[in-house]
Amino acid sequence: MEDAIQPYYSRKMDNWSIINSVEINNGKVFANGRLVHDTENDFTLASKELYKKYSKAYIKFFKMDALSKLGFLTAEILLKDFNLENIDMNEIALVVGNSNATKDTDLKYLQTMREQPSPAVFVYTLPNILVGEICIRHGFKGQNVFYISGKFDEEELYENIELLINNSTTDYVIGGWVDFINPNDYKSILYLIGKDSKSSKFAINNLKRLNNIK
Amino acid sequence: MSKRVDIVSDHLISALGSGSEENFNKLLNNRTGITMHNNGKYSDNMLPLGSINDEWLSQWAYNNELPEGFTRFEKLSILSISEALKDTSIDISSEDTLLVLSTTKGNVDLIEYPEMHNKLDLWYSAHQIAGYFKAKNRPRLISNACISGVVALMYAQWQLKEGRYKHAVVVGADTLSKFVVSGFESFMSLSSEICKPFDKNRDGLTIGEAAATMVLSTQEKGKVSIVKGATANDANHISGPSRTGEGLFQAIKHTLDNEDIQIDFISAHGTATPYNDDMESIAITRSGLNNVPVNGFKGYVGHTLGAAGIVEVIYSLWSMYHNKIIKTFGYNEFGVVEKVNIIDRNITKELNNVLKTASGFGGCNSALLLKKNG
Structure with missing residues (x-):
């Protein structure tokens, strides 16, 4: 296999690091692998708790479906201490995946479809809407890739981020997994990837180390 | 490499x-x-x-x-x-x-x-x-x-x-x-x-x-290759197109990469909603491509959502094989905000570099450059 490992795509990754990571895992919130919030409440209540604790007045939050709320909150915590000044918004990309697409919202839309189809629910039946919500919130105008996979796999995420970095002028990538099955079964993890020599290297083992999703 | x-x-x-x-x-x-x-x-x-x-x-x-x-x-x-x-x-x-x-x-x-x-x-x-x-x-x-x-x-x-x-x-x-x-x-x-x-x-x-x-x-040869693609987000609205065409403009800019390349034809998204088509005309004009022939294929097969990008790239590909730009079915009278060159009848033209664009809910935009191999 002449093409098994090509220096072309490993070379550029040397300078890239995981600046921050946040995971929300069925009521537990981890920042850079450390538990920072724990609740017994289901997502309906937990999302309100997290919004109060970590977000500012942002009325659009309450219009979002559960999947977008989960992605939005994860990004709020991920970026809360990150200074976005002097950053080119056109070069902040999002690479996000999940397994259940928008199944929870699809079933909610099905109910409205049988009575009065709701455009406000229908618009959330695309998984990349959560990426759009994060972009609107923070003004990110970079590249977007939303992928679907059977389960969260750090190697797949790494590959997708690496491909994007190699093939664009992106400065920062917010990459990860946002998956919502029901208010008692949901998981998300987002990593902020950029060129920052003080942070741990952008590598599969570091993505794994920071993650409790099993 | x-x-x-x-x-x-x-x-x-x-x-x-x-x-x-x-x-x-x-x-x-x-x-x-x-x-x-x-x-x-x-x-x-x-x-x-x-x-x-x-x-x-x-x-x-x-x-x-x-x-x-x-x-x-x-x-x-x-x-x-x-x-x-x-x-x-x-x-x-x-x-x-x-x-x-x-x-x-x-x-x-x-x-x-x-x-x-x-x-x-x-x-x-x-x-x-x-x-x-x-x-x-x-x-x-x-x-x-x-x-x-x-x-x-x-x-x-x-x-x-x-x-x-x-x-x-x-x-x-x-x-x-x-x-x-x-x-x-x-x-x-x-x-x-x-x-x-x-x-x-x-x-x-x-x-x-x-x-x-x-x-x-990369091993078998074809008449056309995919040169580059890019995406960009409007960061504006989850279901409404940007009024400035910013995301699509950025996607086109990143795809063309400041290269001095002459685009011969643009296969646009052209959903025929009032806002989308206006937005595209703005983005195409901002990209300096307002004289380039543009068509929309959705009057032929409809908007096929997740298939649409591939359907329309295949139609563009065959347009390149035959050096024909296909008329925009359903288009009669010019009606978008910026003066772009909408094709209203089939025309014959040497097509070497073709740009495909698409936009969607979630504020996402994309562009892809196809090139005929010499």
């Missing part, structure tokens, strides 16, 4: 028929595949839709002894992949070949049947399709609203140009369903007539269905 990614084969099944040549002949004759539907299957209202004739599918399944157990969405994808691979030596079950799927809603037509809910996961369909072809590598699946097809092609090009795989089979598919049709109806975004991209009187889109496949390779 990076390798040239050629398009070596393609196939699509749409309202215009099965096969790229069959489709393109109808485009050349400016025949639409969109028909009026009033049987209540997808809507209580009479609606134009770009539907696939199920007889073509059953005949193919019978002739090819397709086993039971696949959904309509999966069968259409399998049909398209099989036909696209027919005249190539590319082995989809080889470790050199990657399968990339693009869809927005997969088997969503089954959501009304609770006993079918185990089939709703998009990755379930990906595994069904990959399993049928005994694909060795894990299939990759892109679901990025209406830019999914363009993103899947861009993603496959990334994989190949770095030499991670030698070949990629990229399939985009979405089927008609009450779920999707009622959703767009609730948005008041469907036209009661066949959609009229870029027209003064355009009043909404027409939904269609399709399965479309492109086979890419």
Whole structure:
């Protein structure tokens, strides 16, 4: 296999690091692998708790479906201490995946479809809407890739981020997994990837180390 | 180090028929595949839709002894992949070949049947399709609203140009369903007539269905290659296009990469909603491409969602093979905010560099550059 490992795509990754990571895992919130919030409440209540604790007045939050709320909150915590000044918004990309697409919202839309189809629910039946919500919130105008996979796999995420970095002028990538099955079964993890020599290297083992999703 | 990614084969099944040549002949004759539907299957209202004739599918399944157990969405994808691979030596079950799927809603037509809910996961369909072809590598699946097809092609090009795989089979598919049709109806975004991209009187889109496949390779040669693609977000609204065309402008800018390249034709998204087409005219003008011939293909087969990017790249590809720009079906009178060059009759032109664009819900935009090989 002449093409098994090509220096072309490993070379550029040397300078890239995981600046921050946040995971929300069925009521537990981890920042850079450390538990920072724990609740017994289901997502309906937990999302309100997290919004109060970590977000500012942002009325659009309450219009979002559960999947977008989960992605939005994860990004709020991920970026809360990150200074976005002097950053080119056109070069902040999002690479996000999940397994259940928008199944929870699809079933909610099905109910409205049988009575009065709701455009406000229908618009959330695309998984990349959560990426759009994060972009609107923070003004990110970079590249977007939303992928679907059977389960969260750090190697797949790494590959997708690496491909994007190699093939664009992106400065920062917010990459990860946002998956919502029901208010008692949901998981998300987002990593902020950029060129920052003080942070741990952008590598599969570091993505794994920071993650409790099993 | 990076390798040239050629398009070596393609196939699509749409309202215009099965096969790229069959489709393109109808485009050349400016025949639409969109028909009026009033049987209540997808809507209580009479609606134009770009539907696939199920007889073509059953005949193919019978002739090819397709086993039971696949959904309509999966069968259409399998049909398209099989036909696209027919005249190539590319082995989809080889470790050199990657399968990339693009869809927005997969088997969503089954959501009304609770006993079918185990089939709703998009990755379930990906595994069904990959399993049928005994694909060795894990299939990759892109679901990025209406830019999914363009993103899947861009993603496959990334994989190949770095030499991670030698070949990629990229399939985009979405089927008609009450779920999707009622959703767009609730948005008041469907036209009661066949959609009229870029027209003064355009009043909404027409939904269609399709399965479309492109086979890419760095080893086999094709007449056209994929040079580059890019995406960008408007960061403006989840369902409304940007008023400044910023995201699409950025996607085009990143795709053309400041290279001094003459674009001969733009295959636009052209959904025929008032805001989308205006936004595209703004982005194209801001990109300095306002004199370049632009068309929209959605008057022929409708908006095929996750398939649309691949369907329209195949139509663009055949336009390049024949040096013909196809008329924008449904377009009569100029009616977008910026003066772009909408093609209202078939024209003959040497097509060397072609730009495909697409935009979608979630504020996403994309562009892809195709180049004829000398």
